[in-house]
Structures are given as structure tokens and as C-alpha cells.
Amino acid sequence: MKKTGAQILCESLIEEGVEIIFGFPGGALLPLYDTLLLYPQLRHILVRHEQGAAHAADGYARVKHKAGVCLATSGPGATNLVTGIANAYMDSSPMVAITGQVARPFIGKDAFQEIDITGITLPVTKHNYVITRVEEIARVVKEAFYIAQTGRPGPVLIDLPRDVQEEKTEFIYSGKVDLRGYKTVFRGHPSQVKKAGKLINGAVRPLIIAGQGVVISQAYSELEELAEKTQTAVVTTLLGIGSFPENHALSFGMLGMHGTAYANMAVQNADLIIAIGMRFDDRATADTKGFAPQARIIHIDIDPAEIDKNVSVDVPIVGDARQVLQSLNKEVNEMKHEEWLEQIIQWRQEHPATNIREGDELLPQYVIRQIYEITGGEAVIVTGVGQHQMWSAQHFFYDRPDSFISSGGLGTMGFELPAAIGAKAGRPDRTVWCVAGDGGFQMTMQEMATVVQDKLDIKIAVINNGSLGMVRQWQELFYERRYSGTQLWNPDFVKIAEAYGIPGIRVGRKDEVISAIQEAMYYPGAFLLEFVVEPEENVYPMVPPGLTLSKVMELPEAAQSKMGG
Amino acid sequence: MVSGKKHTLVTLVEDKPGVLNRVASLFRRRAFNIESIAVGQSEQPDLSRMTIVVTGDFAQVEQVRKQLDKLIDVVKVSDITEEEMVARELALVKVKSDISNRSEIIQIADIFRANIVDVASDSLTIEVTGEEDKVDSLIELLRDFGIKELSRTGRIALTRGGRGSAK
Ligand SMILES: Cc1ncc(C[n+]2csc(CCOP(=O)(O)OP(=O)(O)O)c2C)c(N)n1
Ligand SMILES: [Mg+2]
Numbered sequence: 001m002k003k004t005g006a007q008i009l010c011e012s013l014i015e016e017g018v019e020i021i022f023g024f025p026g027g028a029l030l031p032l033y034d035t036l037l038l039y040p041q042l043r044h045i046l047v048r049h050e051q052g053a054a055h056a057a058d059g060y061a062r063v064k065h066k067a068g069v070c071l072a073t074s075g076p077g078a079t080n081l082v083t084g085i086a087n088a089y090m091d092s093s094p095m096v097a098i099t100g101q102v103a104r105p106f107i108g109k110d111a112f113q114e115i116d117i118t119g120i121t122l123p124v125t126k127h128n129y130v131i132t133r134v135e136e137i138a139r140v141v142k143e144a145f146y147i148a149q150t151g152r153p154g155p156v157l158i159d160l161p162r163d164v165q166e167e168k169t170e171f172i173y174s175g176k177v178d179l180r181g182y183k184t185v186f187r188g189h190p191s192q193v194k195k196a197g198k199l200i201n202g203a204v205r206p207l208i209i210a211g212q213g214v215v216i217s218q219a220y221s222e223l224e225e226l227a228e229k230t231q232t233a234v235v236t237t238l239l240g241i242g243s244f245p246e247n248h249a250l251s252f253g254m255l256g257m258h259g260t261a262y263a264n265m266a267v268q269n270a271d272l273i274i275a276i277g278m279r280f281d282d283r284a285t286a287d288t289k290g291f292a293p294q295a296r297i298i299h300i301d302i303d304p305a306e307i308d309k310n311v312s313v314d315v316p317i318v319g320d321a322r323q324v325l326q327s328l329n330k331e332v333n334e335m336k337h338e339e340w341l342e343q344i345i346q347w348r349q350e351h352p353a354t355n356i357r358e359g360d361e362l363l364p365q366y367v368i369r370q371i372y373e374i375t376g377g378e379a380v381i382v383t384g385v386g387q388h389q390m391w392s393a394q395h396f397f398y399d400r401p402d403s404f405i406s407s408g409g410l411g412t413m414g415f416e417l418p419a420a421i422g423a424k425a426g427r428p429d430r431t432v433w434c435v436a437g438d439g440g441f442q443m444t445m446q447e448m449a450t451v452v453q454d455k456l457d458i459k460i461a462v463i464n465n466g467s468l469g470m471v472r473q474w475q476e477l478f479y480e481r482r483y484s485g486t487q488l489w490n491p492d493f494v495k496i497a498e499a500y501g502i503p504g505i506r507v508g509r510k511d512e513v514i515s516a517i518q519e520a521m522y523y524p525g526a527f528l529l530e531f532v533v534e535p536e537e538n539v540y541p542m543v544p545p546g547l548t549l550s551k552v553m554e555l556p557e558a559a560q561s562k563m564g565g
Numbered sequence: 566m567v568s569g570k571k572h573t574l575v576t577l578v579e580d581k582p583g584v585l586n587r588v589a590s591l592f593r594r595r596a597f598n599i600e601s602i603a604v605g606q607s608e609q610p611d612l613s614r615m616t617i618v619v620t621g622d623f624a625q626v627e628q629v630r631k632q633l634d635k636l637i638d639v640v641k642v643s644d645i646t647e648e649e650m651v652a653r654e655l656a657l658v659k660v661k662s663d664i665s666n667r668s669e670i671i672q673i674a675d676i677f678r679a680n681i682v683d684v685a686s687d688s689l690t691i692e693v694t695g696e697e698d699k700v701d702s703l704i705e706l707l708r709d710f711g712i713k714e715l716s717r718t719g720r721i722a723l724t725r726g727g728r729g730s731a732k
Contacts, residue, residue, distance in 0.1 A: 119586070123590060130583075180640050181578075182637045305628065307631075309628055
């Protein structure tokens, strides 16, 4: 029996195991939306802006370890997706984005809502397609999911003209893809693995830097085995958080611009860096010329183009983190590095990073810590971008995978709420906290309607510091406090939530924090807490731009003396 | 990207719409100037061969080669700069010429084994093939007469010897 293009698309998605589509309709998608009614197993979550659909698909992908799907109409619908697609591209998140396109006879005529979305997304997709015949749909969907989810994951876009959705053909779904130009290497080259093993066995001050690649390949136990067998300290990148339990004795937190001083000191003094699934991003390495000056570097990554891109390395191993670690673990000896570990522990004692200043003020760090305490560390924390993001990274201790969802590479304000929607839709069994900046929240807060319409139990903590805090911090530190364009007039967030049907509490005092978080947790549904925090609180430690990781700027002395446990 | 030497990248790409755009866009994004790019059919019916000349140091070109290799439509890409290769370019040059200097120009063209492909009362069109140096020298000599129009194809190249680079 012949089926329409729209039916074939839906059935192909079902073949790929898709359960949820985040989307927003329009003229070019009318046939597809009509057909969606025939496939109730494809749950459609209607967002309020297509950017939200893309971020939700991204958040979903990160907790499910499979491609998230978003759908938008042609023209403005498609362009609204772009930020979310770029975000997924920078953070290697698997995504299949489907856009409607004007009917084929109108293509190239500047028709109503015609836009060259494949041209626009060329540099921010792993690959993209324009479907020109109904016979191509099944193959293209198969390829799109394969490309999005294998190797280094990423977004793939499919542009589907309206008339193709109505054309008919036989539906045949092949289990095979034939892409001669697409190759991924999964196993590391054995001789490279041997070389790496030798370096590790000879190292005196080794250090593992774990990145998101460990999370993507779910190489958690392999990483733990390597660290434990060789007694090697582990630091993570921002998106590597969750790759190694932070309560582990060998865990020393995050490195980089806002990493712990001791993690950065360990990097700068190590004689061997084992970098796994990370790409030497400038926020992690600071000035690359002075990065890990004493160390030889082993770099394990699935993307050959990451090798020697930012930092030149001694032993590259191209492959999937999990498979490479499995073979590497056989090459390494059981070792002890007591003196070196003692040294890092001593640095940690001298430069504590997890203490929170005592006093009566309501500090954002304290809010994050209490969310950690009250959720027993089990929550998925989804953040926006800015100071609250860094405090969320620093003051919640991530002991399990897929618990910290954040926009790393693109640094997209407004990511928090829609990504939390995706995470909660994908993992309804987990507690999801959206930690939002008062600035970023206002970029996508209309998605509260989506939260309510789809009955998603998301707890929202708006960290209201009255400013675009991270930018304000830079203006304070590097522009003599000339605050330009960073002070925010804010609406009443609790009232806004209420207008959406989400109950909320404004918290202005430290002694109200615990009971408010508890109330949010007890409430059976979405809940918003607005925390009115110290407006001029800064994120420390910090490596000022252009300097090396050795130049960590810590909390000013005066404040430090007030530190408590 | 001005430092470094000229590199010749040879790629086999799917013969599909938009592929040239994907390749060109990648060079632009990585801030590489393409000196020349030549595209045409290869020995395989559904693959095109592109010859791309870029300037850069080894690490930069290697980075761009790896990025190119990641494009799904790029089936194979090699930097053949260090290999023995045959490289050729074709140029068409329309030179100002009248009865007074026509034979002089034809003589120069002969030395370069170039062909006269069109003759008009006030111009001559010359077709020359060879390595870039040779094409450059001929063009230099012809400048004295006044070049009305010039069109160069950019380099195409294959490695020498029996080994095919296709598979
Ligand atoms: C879409 C977007 N625009 C601008 C920026 C630049 N930027 C980075 S952090 C930041 C401030 C964020 O403010 P807020 O959401 O209130 O978070 P805070 O830093 O105060 O915690 C800005 C403007 C960005 N990252 N993303
Ligand atoms: Mg703020």
C-alpha cells in the first residue's frame, strides 16, 4: 500500500525509536501535522518558540543518550531553530531537526516563508538534507539518525517541502545505511594505545582531564577503573561534569576559567595529562601557550580533527572513549602516586573552593548548595549561562551521570527552561531543577506555558541578582565598574509564574531558603522559586582572560576570612 | 592565512548539488583562502574530483584536511603536496594585437607550445596549458602587448604512477 510522505516520515521516526517531538506548526507543515494525529505513539510537545523546541530536543538528547527531535515550519520557524541547532552542534548533542519547506515549484522563487535553511545551517549542522522526492524520505531519515548519533554526535537537519509530504510511494525502511563518505573510528589504534600505556606507566604526576566524550560514550566505569588502577587524580571540563563522581577520593573538580585552583594547579604541575573526550576549549585551557607546561599529553577523542587543533599532543588516540579505555586499562599497571596526590590535596586545603561565605546575606552559592542537600544530590540541574551556571557547577556535587545539563560551547542564555523541559520529558523519573539567571530566563520563559500544558513537573529556581551578572562581573573587574547595559529591571517572577498557573515563592532571606526548596519539592507539579540574592556577588576562582591556568584569581582576602564549612 | 607554502588537496566528493558550497564554506569558516579550486568529473560516474590549492603551514592545512574529511559528502581527501604529482592549469588569454605585432605574439606562443584559438583584427586569443610557472611566464610576456581578458582554470593534479587514489 502506498503511503504519503508525511506518513512515511512518521513511520520512519517510529522505526528510529522516537517517542517525543518538540515542535511548532505552520503552513509548510500542515500535511505533516494532520498526519501526526494518526500516530499517537509520537508525542508532540508544543513549544512557544522554535528555539525552545531545539533546546528541548537537546536537553532530551543529553539525558537519553539518543537523538532529540524538533520540528518547525519553513521560513521564520526554521530560522528560530538556528540558535538551538548551533548549541547542539557546539556541544555535540545528537539531534534531528525537521523543517517544513515551501512546495517544490516555489523553491527559488522567494515564495512566502521560503528560506534557504540548509544554506543557513550549513556551518552548524553535522549534515543536512533537502528532500526532493518522496522516495528519499525513508533513506534520509535513516541516515540522519545514523549520522546524528554515531561518531561525534551532532545535529542533522532535514528540509521537507510541503508537496513531498503529500506525495505517495511504497514505504520500505531499510536497516542499513550506505554512506561511503562517512567514517568513524571506534577502536583506538593498538600501537597508540600501547604508547599511551607506556607513558602512563612511567608517569610520576599524571592527571586525567575528563570531558563530555566520557559522558557521550558512557565510559564511566572504564574511567573509574583507569583512575583507580593507576591512582590518578581526575578533573573534568564543564560538560565533563558527571563523568566521574565528585564524591570520589580521586575527584578534584573542574578545571578552567572558573575551575578550582587545585585542579588548575594540578594541570600546571602534572607531568602527564590524559585528556579523554575533551577538545581543549579555551575556557578549559586558558592561554594554550602556557597550558600544562611540564606535561606530555595523551589525547583520546573520536573526532580526528580535534587532535592537534588547539594544543599539540604527544600520543593521540582516535576512537570512542569507552572502547579506547577498555583496551588502555589492560596496558596500564597498578600504581600509586601518593606524594603527588598528597600535593594536590594540600593545594585543596590551601585553596578551598567549595566553602561558602558565612553571614546573613542570601548568597547564590548557598541556594545551589541547599538544592544539592535537599535533593540528596539526585536532581538533574539544568542551567542557563552566566554566574548562576558556574555556581551550579561549583556548589552542587555531581555524583551521577546526566545530572548537569548546560550550554557549554555556545553559551546560550535562555537554554535553561526549554532544555529542562526536554530533560524532564525524557526522564520523568528524575527530579529536574532549572537553575535560571534572571536575564536568561526572560529569553525563553514563555516556555512555562509548555511546562503547564504538558504537565511537566519542573522546579525552577530563578537566581535574581538584578543584572546580567557575568557580564557585570567582567565590567567590575576589568572595566572599573562601569556598568553598561547590564542592570536589569525585572518583572515579578512569582506573579508571572502564577499567571501561567505555576505556584511560586519569592525568597529574599537566607533563613527562608530551606523551607522554600522543601515546599517546591513537596509540591506535585511545576514550582518556581525566585531567589533575590546579593547583587554584586562574583564567581571565583577565576582565571582572567589571556592568562594561563597558573594565574588563578581567588576570592578577595577580606571575604575569605569569613569562610565557613 | 598568508604564511606557509602552497598545498594541493585532492578530494573525491559525491556528485550532488550543494557539495561545492559545503567545501567552500568550510574553508571560509576556518579562515582559509582558497587560491584555486577546480571541479569536474572523476573516473567514477557519481564522484567528482576537486583540486584545491591553499596556502598555509602543515598544521593548518592538516586541520583543514581533517575538517574536510568530516563532511559526509567528501569521500576522500589527500594532501598530495609532498608526493610526486602531475599538475596542470589551462589559461585563455585575449591579447591586444594588430597586424604590426601579430607574428611576434604568435612566436612567443609557439615557444610555450600554446595555441592560437581565435584571431580578430584587434586581438589574439591564446590557449596555454602547463604548470602554473609556465602559465605565469607566458602571461608576463603578453602583458607588454596589453591583456584584454584572462581566464585561468586553477590547478588540477593527480599523483604520478599506477596507484589510483580513488579507493
Ligand atoms: C543569547 C546570549 N546573549 C548574550 C550572552 C552574553 N552573556 C553571557 S553571561 C550573560 C549574563 C547572563 O545573565 P543572567 O541570565 O542574569 O545570569 P547571571 O550571570 O546573572 O547569573 C550574558 C549577557 C549570552 N551568553 N547569550
Ligand atoms: Mg542575573
